[in-house]
Amino acid sequence: MHANLYALGAIALWASIASLGLALTHVPPFLLTGIALIIGSLPAWPFVLRDPSQWRVPLRTLALGVYGLFAFHFLLFVALRNAPPVQANLVNYLWPLFIVLLSPVVLPGVVLRVPHVLAALLGFAGAAIAIAGGRGLDGTLAWGYAPALASALVWATYSLMTRRVAAFPTTAIGLFGLVSGVLSLLCHALLEPATSLSTRDWALLAVLGLGPLGASFFLWDRALKRGDARQIGVLSYITPVASTALLTVVSDQPFSGSIALATVLIVGAAILGMRAR
Template sequence: MTDTAPETITAAARTATRRATLIGFSAVALWSLLALFTVGSAPVPPLLLNALTFGIGGLLGLVWVALSGNLRELRDVSWKVYAFGTAGLFGYHFLYFSALRMAPPAEAGLIAYLWPLLIVLFSGFLPGEHLGRLHIIGALMAFAGAAMIVVSNANTGSTGPSGSALPGYGLAFLCALTWSAYSLGSRRLGRVPTAAVAVYCLATAALSAAAHLALEPSLWPVGPMGWAAVIALGLGPVGLAFYTWDIGVKRGDIQLLGTASYAAPLLSTLALIAAGAARANTVIVAAAVLIAAGAALAAKASRR
């Protein structure tokens, strides 16, 4: 019995890790709908859209926390943790939208989407983690697939980056650093309850509202479909996704999650195709092969 007990514990731990990783995958699936719902929410400006959607996501979290009877857990969380989470959510989105205003969106978006690669690479320095050759190869292959999708949507009439776009590219790189740091930092805060994400969202909504009043005109959703898109964003990609991502990065295989995150631009493109907003082409097929192969290599490395 003493010989099998450690094996039983190890098997249970592996099962829990796989379950948490699958939960984290749901965030990637939800983020794939971000572009589609954002298109439907026009003409709402970015910071106002942040305020509305994060407000919905935060209220959704509070309802979940209240129904689960874990409101008391929020009192035990340090203000430093709340500041960290709020800075991650608000900082990433503020930098992202600013970058897309100051630089060509396709190129800036590609630079900002370096965060999954940074998660995979930097996670090797976390306690108990190991970065192998297959992790690196898989991450680079998946990144190549994501790059193909973003570059294929670039304006073919552009003549290349100008010096005036460099600040925007710098902000886009800060986006990648911010989200990878938030995800890896959440891993280190494994004992902080996921319920704290509700506070992150509400604080982000408040900061976004203040920034909106200072920087943007107030343009509201048009008609029932516009409001439906905003609500869908708040419930899914800018709501539930942050809670499931928190579970995944804290308890799951963070290297596999980082690599699998490259599926988001592919799935987002497929969603746009299904809605008639984009056309299928050979680039998508090639990107799908690279992303799937990269994720498979990372999964193989994690199983080892």
Template sequence: MLWATLALLARGAAGLPPFELTALGFGIAAVLGLAVVALRGRLRALRQPPLAWLHGVGGLFGYHALYFAALALAPAVEANLLNYLWPLLIVLLSAPLLGLRLGPRRLLGVALGLLGCALLLLDKGAGAAAGPDAPLGFACAAAAALVWALYSVLARRLAAVPTEAVAGFCASAAILAALAHLGFERSVAPTAGQWLAVLLLGLGPVGAAFFLWDVGMKRGDPRLLGTLAYAVPVASTLLLILAGEGAFGASVGIATLLVAGGGMLAATARDGGG
């Protein structure tokens, strides 16, 4: 539910350079997260090995820098949906990286979810006309999907790292983004509307969502979570359309049915029989 608002809020902050937006969003998430961790007396949870920091900071910073760049360069609806290849990649990578069995029922659920996203992506009326920077934007969206899938699946191998450490990862991601912004971008003073969007990003899809996702990937079934995550691009696309960022079409309704059906198949799959 939180990630369904990510694209809409990112569009609400449109005009801010990608690294600046990443730094501001993660800065807010870090301040709030570290405050909660400190109040719980868990600051020692930030003491993690270098591999954990490389995984956490690289995943959070890399994904969002690529995602915000994609939305800035390419039509919002199409870039957003291409980014949502990550649920498919999570399910597929669970087999080689975690040794988890997929099975025909779960694979069928993944295929239905992917088909729903593909219908939306191929709907020419879904988004605005593509500009000359669109190919680079689409490439950033695809790269973002791969980065987030790897981050999510590999989190299972780092299950001993407490979720409180995510607050430190957010702080480091904010610092890296700020340095990249100062080195490669021109600063833009946010308007009141942009500040509101940034605040909501830091509270929700760039804040609380990561702590919840960390718990889910470490304690839940990544195959099921990856399949159910196909509900996010549908909800996200609907929000973009309602906000005037795209046009409603029959493909959205069909995609919703495909995603819901795929999620039900995956949810009822058994490890023994697929």
């Protein structure tokens, strides 16, 4: 139960990414990600200053962390630039489904049961309705869907593989974020134009970094180390619904029937997934 609470905490923080991003659309994506990830690593620094061994992790573990935090955002931003954003996000939200379905492949001793598969498919149906607003996937096929699919696979496999590498302290997530943030800033320097940030921009970046791109990763790591990856994967379908609902409030859009239907499907999927043994 504690593991699911950690997961729900991360999900709640991730739900605010779209709303915060709405206020930072003028900031180049790699610059935004780099600054936010570095800020997100700050909570781990006091623990590391007291005990530097907290960040002495094997190179394989560090590579996995950078793979998860950096590659996921890199591929997602490439997808959003080369495919319709709503559809690209929809493809990206396949990662909870991949977590559920890949659990028995990556994790020894994990068995995938029929209720898990049904819950994952039900949850994805809800996510599709929430993100696409009940509309079909129109438009021509863009090559940007490939990196969107890849980003989903990256986050799912990262989440599962953290339980296959040697045990590492949760504070090491700060190291993953710091290295990933530096790589993102390098990408900004190479690929994006220079941009000046206002005081308001820095304040929003601090909120984004300390929350959705910071504390959420620490909570997610705790959840994965203590909980059932299949249940956590199903719970993750709450993210697109919560994000869309928050966006309707921030943007003064009405709470549509499609969001209500998505909520019913996702809550049903979560209940079905958690009851499966």
